[in-house]
Amino acid sequence: MALPPTPAASFASDNAAGASPEVMDALVAANSGPALAYGADAWTAAATEELRELFGAPVEVVFCWGGTGANVVGLATLLTPWQSVITVDTAHIVVDECGAPARFTGSSITPVPQVDGKLTIEAVHPFVDWLGTEHHPQPKVLSVSQVTEMGTLYSAAELAALASFAHEHDMYLHVDGARIANAVAASGTGIRELIVEPGVDVLTFGLTKNGAIYGEAVVYLRPELAADARFIRKQAGQLPSKTRFVAAQASALLADDLWLRNARHANDMAALLAELVAEIPGVEVPVAPAANAVFARIPWDRLADLQAWSFFWEWDPQEHLVRWMTSFTTTEDDVRTFAGGVRAILAEDGA
Incomplete structure (x- = not known):
């Protein structure tokens, strides 16, 4: 599976977003x-x-x-x-x-x-x-x-x-x-x-x-x-x-209510991301996101490859958990591109 381009958005932190x-x-x-x-x-x-x-x-x-x-x-x-x-x-x-x-x-x-x-x-x-x-x-x-x-x-x-x-x-x-x-x-x-x-x-x-x-x-x-x-x-x-x-x-x-509209959008993008990555073989989303953070369990030997493609933070190495954050600037295209990249990288390992 061809690797998509890195998404414009960062899923490492909502601090990576710019200003409204x-x-x-x-x-x-x-x-x-x-x-x-x-x-x-x-x-x-x-x-x-x-x-x-x-x-x-x-x-x-x-x-x-x-x-x-x-x-x-x-x-x-x-x-x-x-x-x-x-x-x-x-x-x-x-x-x-x-x-x-x-x-x-x-x-x-x-x-x-x-x-x-x-x-x-x-x-x-x-x-x-x-x-x-x-x-x-x-x-x-x-x-x-x-x-x-x-x-x-x-x-x-x-x-x-x-x-x-x-x-x-x-x-x-x-x-x-x-x-x-x-x-x-x-x-x-x-x-x-x-x-x-x-x-x-x-x-x-x-x-x-x-x-x-x-x-x-x-x-x-x-x-x-x-x-x-x-x-x-x-x-x-x-x-x-x-x-x-x-x-x-x-x-x-x-x-x-811009503060709430921004937050609601970020939350919605996290929900979409959780839905898409949960369908990827090798990825588990233990709990549906309550806000704008998605915690996912991934094959740990693919962590470095995923981070090299689109950086994010590991969360709990013992549990093989990573954290993917969305923000008010995250678009649906960003989410789908990111999920596609995760799918492609894990497929290379046969996950």
Whole structure:
């Protein structure tokens, strides 16, 4: 079988996508003349009000450069150095942030085993016994990713249970929402039902993976928790001097629900990809994608050939799992070309 040309899209990460045209237009518009720095501008004020309207609550918002920085800022406002964050062992703040949350908060990160990528009350419960004992770091924050690193979604009921447990024990619930748009689009509800009503305390509201060039927002559902956020953001190097260019991108994505349309398209392309590759001999898709990540089991001796043709990341070598990501820029032709290439390369091995 002839090998098709490499698809234009990258299936390695949704970070590989460019920016939405609407975002580019918003940046050009925001570039018309001077504006006060550090968020004292009309764009930042407008985007903050738009987020308050979206959440239906008087949330506090601080804009940051990127996802790791936003997580650092959000967590640092909730913690003192003798306290700890409990999260799953696959969490981004454990695996992919080079220890930044621990370094900048001075607090411990306590990883526990995940169940389908999720944090469970059963995993957290033993640490409740540490509360009040001076020899142990004091559990203060439960942190989850929505969408999880395993591509799964927390239901509103699951988040509500975690929030209730956290609050019962004087803890907070933090959500790393780098892909919150994909989660909301997949849930069939809204962000109020998925985040506000369950009782989430602080959310990293992702922009970059969903059409922005850079920038994320830390959203404080309990405004009093943001009392020190701006000082922490500055110390962490996450205060953009020209904040208007982050805020303008946020406004562009929120306008006419572009953030949800982008996410819905990415999710749909993942569903199509899973459907097509599941038909290829030698490929197994253990779980249908909940959002925009397809996890597939492949013949491991063909990994290098597949990556050389169109690069993607291996996920779990022990399980022969790879991860294929789609984005708002992925086209149906990209998906069909990629699936055709996988089929052709595996056929060379007789898989």
